[in-house]
Amino acid sequence: MLATRLHEYISACFTGIWIESHEHEDALAEIVQLCRDHAWTLTTWDIDHGLRQPGQAVQPSDSGASDPLAAIRSLSSLASSNGAALLVLTNFHRFMGSAEVVQALIHQIAAGK
Numbered sequence: 001m002l003a004t005r006l007h008e009y010i011s012a013c014f015t016g017i018w019i020e021s022h023e024h025e026d027a028l029a030e031i032v033q034l035c036r037d038h039a040w041t042l043t044t045w046d047i048d049h050g051l052r053q054p055g056q057a058v059q060p061s062d063s064g065a066s067d068p069l070a071a072i073r074s075l076s077s078l079a080s081s082n083g084a085a086l087l088v089l090t091n092f093h094r095f096m097g098s099a100e101v102v103q104a105l106i107h108q109i110a111a112g113k
Contacts, residue, residue: 003034015112041085045071
């Protein structure tokens, strides 16, 4: 169900989608499969591991990898002209109280159009 709805949103060029789930790993597994099926680029980020590609071994993150602004700004370098690039920001609601984070998201969502 999540994969079907997400595919519809991405096909309709929605550039920012908020997903709430109590089953993070299950939701991420569906997103990973959707991206594989459509040859889309997928990167995940969390405060502990930083940016990484699915299936990549978890490495201790460097000091800049835990920066939520750097994660948002990285999306433009992840995009390709051939297809969608998704950035899953796990537990990102914790950073939405920051004016800098909100502004960076607004700029990135606008640039994604």
